[in-house]
Amino acid sequence: MMSNPSAATSESSRYYENTFREDYELEKNLIVDQDKDTICDDFKETLSASVKSLMRELERNKNYFENSTDFSIYTGTTGIANLYYHYGTNFNDPSYISRANETIERSLSRLKTSKRLITFLCGSAGPLALGAVINHLHFAKDKSRSMIADLAELSKHVIGKNSDCPDELLYGRAGYLYALLFVNNRITPPPFEASLIKQVIGCILNSGQVTAKAVRSEFPLLYSWHDKLYLGGAHGLAGILFLLLQAVPYLTEYQLKEQIEPAIHYLMKMRFVSGNFPSSVGNQSDKLVQWCHGAPSMTMLFHQAYKVFGKPEYLQVALGCGDVVWSRGLLKKGYGICHGVAGNAYTFLYLYQATKEIKHLYRACKFAEWCMNYGKHQNRTPDRPFSLFEGLAGTIYFLIDVQQPLFANFPAYAV
Numbered sequence: 001m002m003s004n005p006s007a008a009t010s011e012s013s014r015y016y017e018n019t020f021r022e023d024y025e026l027e028k029n030l031i032v033d034q035d036k037d038t039i040c041d042d043f044k045e046t047l048s049a050s051v052k053s054l055m056r057e058l059e060r061n062k063n064y065f066e067n068s069t070d071f072s073i074y075t076g077t078t079g080i081a082n083l084y085y086h087y088g089t090n091f092n093d094p095s096y097i098s099r100a101n102e103t104i105e106r107s108l109s110r111l112k113t114s115k116r117l118i119t120f121l122c123g124s125a126g127p128l129a130l131g132a133v134i135n136h137l138h139f140a141k142d143k144s145r146s147m148i149a150d151l152a153e154l155s156k157h158v159i160g161k162n163s164d165c166p167d168e169l170l171y172g173r174a175g176y177l178y179a180l181l182f183v184n185n186r187i188t189p190p191p192f193e194a195s196l197i198k199q200v201i202g203c204i205l206n207s208g209q210v211t212a213k214a215v216r217s218e219f220p221l222l223y224s225w226h227d228k229l230y231l232g233g234a235h236g237l238a239g240i241l242f243l244l245l246q247a248v249p250y251l252t253e254y255q256l257k258e259q260i261e262p263a264i265h266y267l268m269k270m271r272f273v274s275g276n277f278p279s280s281v282g283n284q285s286d287k288l289v290q291w292c293h294g295a296p297s298m299t300m301l302f303h304q305a306y307k308v309f310g311k312p313e314y315l316q317v318a319l320g321c322g323d324v325v326w327s328r329g330l331l332k333k334g335y336g337i338c339h340g341v342a343g344n345a346y347t348f349l350y351l352y353q354a355t356k357e358i359k360h361l362y363r364a365c366k367f368a369e370w371c372m373n374y375g376k377h378q379n380r381t382p383d384r385p386f387s388l389f390e391g392l393a394g395t396i397y398f399l400i401d402v403q404q405p406l407f408a409n410f411p412a413y414a415v
């Protein structure tokens, strides 16, 4: 029915050569309908059927994750709860919303909070924030309030005088900021005081200036993680800037124009000729095209910068990243959100949201088609094969999102 990408690529390559024809322009492509500017009904049905069949596959393997002591969104039980909630709300199935709530309750009852676990993705802030929102909207408001209080309590590790907290998304302040924004965007009136959010932002900006000065960089803001100046979404500058640009109502004009935008400009200068970005300062190898390092999270940052500042040059950078992901984004290592095809495909959904050009929707759908053949093009099994960020749950999350492309949002990263 459709052209197939070639699997006959060199062993050293990280990705399958993309031989999909960009046949969305043909009258009879079966994926997107140019006239209606939407996904063809048959393909939508195929996506929907695939989501249900992959959910059954997840169910068959629940022994592998239900009793896990990893409670995180990233690779643990709350990540599965996040998918249940996404499925329940999108397919209007309250039983999945209940299952999400039960999973979070079980996790929270066994969770020990510590100062190392302050983020939405990898810490206790994930189950607390998601639990607070689900309880507020569907179950018990008093439980929600108590979770919000616990979440606020974590701030002492984040903004305290002697806090040695990192700043990146997975384990640092940006990951705590995400939890606060996630809750404030979903509960009315927003429960967290603006003053708390502003303090977290102030700490992040201050820390970035200190590091940039310490390494005598021209960058106005830089962040160190395990002795490297990472630039990507998971551990680096792009992830931190993306979070800050989603917190615009809490920023001063000075922070936005004199601190954050100049950092975006410097980052833009680091681009490879290919349009991809290095994973850290000084690393000249143009290899990684995945959300955690490289073009996909840069698309999201520059798309957000375009929305905030309105400058077309930012959209051009994002579009360049889109071409990189299209040609090099069918990764051999798998289908996950963090470093796999599903995460990469969000690139096209954001570009479709920005431009409304059918080409990007088509590209997202072709990557979705690839993901529906789950497991067929994968040269290694992830450590947590059913999890939200490394495994099956994340792929299903994306296959749900692609069906409503204008509302799609990268989980645990886009607020």
Ligand SMILES: [Zn+2]
Binding pocket: 234, 290, 291, 292, 293, 338, 339
């Ligand atoms: Zn990754």
